[in-house]
Amino acid sequence: MAEWQRTHTCGELRQTHIGQTVVLNGWVNSYRAYNDQVFVDLRDRYGLTQVVFESDQAELFAAAGDIRNEWVLSVRGKVRERLPGKHNPKLATGDIELVADALHILNRCPPPPFEVMSIPLETGFGDPELAGEDLRLQYRYLDLRRPTLQRTLSLRHRLNKVIRDYLDFQGFLELETPLLGRSTPEGARDYLVPSRIWRDEKTGRPHWYALPQSPQLYKQLLMVAGYDKYFQIARCLRDEDLRADRQPEFTQLDLEMSFVEVNDVLVLIEGLIAEIFQRCAGVTIPLPLPRLGYEEVMLKYGSDKPDWRFGLEIAELSDLATQTTFKIFQEAISSGGKVRGLNVVGGAEKFSRKGIDQLTEFVGRLGAKGLAWIKVEADKFTSPIEKFLPADAQAALRQRLKAGTGDLLLIVAGQEEIVCQSLGALRTHLATTLGLIDSARRDFQAAWIIDFPSFIWDAEEKRWAANHHPFTAPRDEDLPLLESEPAKVRAKAYDLVINGYEVGGGSIRIHNPEVQARIFAVLGMAPEQARQRFGFLLDALKYGAPPHGGIALGLDRLTMILSGTTNIRDVIAFPKNQKARDLMTGAPAAVDPKQLRELGL
């Protein structure tokens, strides 16, 4: 072992090491030069240790005086208990310090473009004046040095490990599927990779591989092949616009099982979720998870991935609308729409006229034509629509929305979709602005959303479209409705929702060719058309496909929830920005014309 190589990490030394001569390697988190001492806090991913250089070793002391932030050092020295009263309770190593007797400067570092230093706190590490994200992304290797990100990536490792242990124990095989595949229609936009060898005969242009949006088709083929319990921690790629919780490449736990029904998948996965939260967060998730119907959550929360850590539940008011003389409500109902509202408990004082205007503007951007508001007082309503609300309607509203003095009622009327969307968004908006979500509470609310409709009407294309994907099995009792009332057919599909994030989704697949043919028919897809699009899968399903189903969990989002961030870039080592650029490498970038010529581009 070279003399500069570490004997211990920077998070390891305790009082039991006092008197030992040790070597530490690490980065300079901070330094404090004093008359007769130079203090250097040495950092690695295990922790922080204070190193002292003392003036009685003149040469060493002089060298230590030049040390700057982020230099990489090797320090040999003797572990010493700190002076009485000089212990630092913020550090795990705070009872001791290392008195240096040798220093190797393994590498110097220019002043970094932003401060990497972390501040030891009683609760862990803090980041002073965190630099702008685009700068940190440009120097991601410096950003990743911060304990905050190192902790998140360690958590991610733990998550992967828990998943592999759990599924291995349950008898699953971890199998790999191709990255270079065939583009299939529908779904997200593919990332395409040109073939150097294969060309279109007529145009001379290359043929193309597609990078997988998910291993969906392959895992079904693995079921046909008899690998009845499969999983993979798989990278997925989708060329769509990004969000705070969406990256162009992301990671899913992809899983599929044969000879199962919905309940088998849900029980397996909620067991995994409980294991994950126990071992990654020390939190016990009570099982079984609630199973909520799609219709119910759309009504109560206005979203199919609701956050129910706070109240603000939406109530159906359509039946009361007829008791009012308010034209807008009545018109909404007579044109097939809905009137729904929610109660901001104690909100009457929190929102001025201007504040309510801002809420109106907020729902307006989501398509709502207006926002009716009522400030509830002991014996009356203060509201622009008060005069349209007879006494019995007022009483009914109070009861329906559980309204008391000082509450603020907010009501939207219109098409059901708009009402859901605007009130659903308003819920989370209000929760954020009123501070109803305390992320420090580590409150994890998980549930299944089930009974999704199999089809949604595509008004633009004037046809039924698959809500999930065209291989999702309908519920058996809804099969007779396939042709007559497609809107009423519910799918054997399920989403896992935690704290308002869609963490996963899956379904039981169709393994019966007749049912599959009827589904294609509903979707307006002729047999030859279906054959052209999904031929190899349809062939495979004919050759003895077992009943099967599965799920995919978004591991980036799960890590976000576990680590308490709302930014997906915080849980990925080398993420892309919102325009899908990698600010560190500069990808995407132009390539050599020679490369393009080889590809026929």
Added chain:
RNA sequence: GGGGGCGUAGCUCAAUUGGUUAGAGUACCGGACUGUCGAUCCGGUGGUUGCGGGUUCGAGUCCCGUCGCCCUCGCCA
């Protein structure tokens, strides 16, 4: 493609209604200091106010355009 927000020193931010030489903290450089720990104290370097144009006696501030970043709708079966 649409909506919203932001862009000032290496970094984080301030700058009144459009008004003097654009400030502070931190980083960096120099000095002081008998134990610091986000050290402290003194001094110093550091600016094309994203870029281009316009209005004005005068623009960091107002207007137009453009670029970049973030949030969001569409999109993501």
